[in-house]
Amino acid sequence: MTNVVPFSSALRERSSGAHSGSEGAGFMSDLIKGEGTRDDYVALVAQHYFIYEALESATERMRHDPVAAVFISDKLTRLPALEADLEFLVGPEWRDTIGPLPATKRYVARIAQVAATWAGGFVAHHYTRYLGDLSGGLFIGRLMQRRFGFETNGVGFYLFDDIADPKAFKEVYREQLDAVPWDDAEKERVIDEVLRAYRFNTELFEDLERAKRAAVA
Template identity: 65%
Template sequence: MAAPSFSESLRARTWASHGDSEGAGFMRDLMTGEGTREDYVALAAQHYFVYDALEHDIDRVANDPIAREFLTDRLTRMPPLTADLEFLIGPDWRSQVRPLPATVRYTERIRELATGWPGGFVAHHYTRYLGDLSGGRAIHRRMRKLFGFDLDGVRFYVFDQIPDPAAFKAGYRERLDAAAWSEDERERVIDEVLSAYRFNIEVFEDLQAAKTPAAV
């Protein structure tokens, strides 16, 4: 039997953390209808800070011969996300959103990697964007049903430049397999993907805590 490819090993070794992230209490409530429109808006606001970190300084990563293979404007989320926030909150939305403590830690890590370790940046790029192309479609459908959105409010989840997400994800995994990383570097990348899932869970925990009234 052939040894698993790097992308197969990456997926297998991070699958439990992926499931923990999807099953976090905040997201579970939102997807089952126990969450509110305000909860969804709060999530979108935290996404703004995360994707600003991923996309604002992306030129720094583009100089790396391996990392640049994963970068494409077809994945860019900031324009649809800012359009969503203007629709959800209003034209002054920038003055009304603040990063939660977990989001601050998360974005600081992404920016650190963008300037110091391209392989680690790819780990976060993989975790976010392939997740958006997978579970994001389910979130898109569910939020439309729960809150009556048409396109405005859920543009973030629409990748209109990627008509075949499955084919795109397959190509992304092929690039992971072709990346000229040593075995030690691949282990580091897997560890950073696990860290990315932990950051996501911590953001969900902060979102949950923010909507829970403090005990008297």
């Protein structure tokens, strides 16, 4: 018998502090508490668009990588839903009205950089976004529906139509994380990259908060 902690558990434990930091960022917690406005929500959707554009073109580049490929599933793809959400929320000219905030630019640049060279780094970013979307994301989506009266239009990003059982999907994903033949040094690098991904998300919430204050000032 072995007492070695599975990689997926180590990853979750080592990132739980960073998760609380992201979850607790003012912009996000206001949105969750019902203190955010519809415009705040739209601003977040717009930033997600740039992040998933980067993540999902990285996914295309990594599709045939022997390590990364096992994590890739078209059931996760979010970009078409984000495009439809923005069309609904902003209107047909949405592409001309949105732009990436500074934290989003840094986040996107990092995703592009690791996806070109490093499967472990790609998996770190893939894990941080999609496992989050299949966890707290589902709850956030339901809250936004209730708060702003959306049915499916406007919250398509949070609706994984092709994943009937998110819990089971996440369990398989964790088993795949546990099965990757990374040595300890590589596992450490992947954990560090997950922490970095969380930091980008926290910084994004800070930028969104700043942009909001600047708009009302």
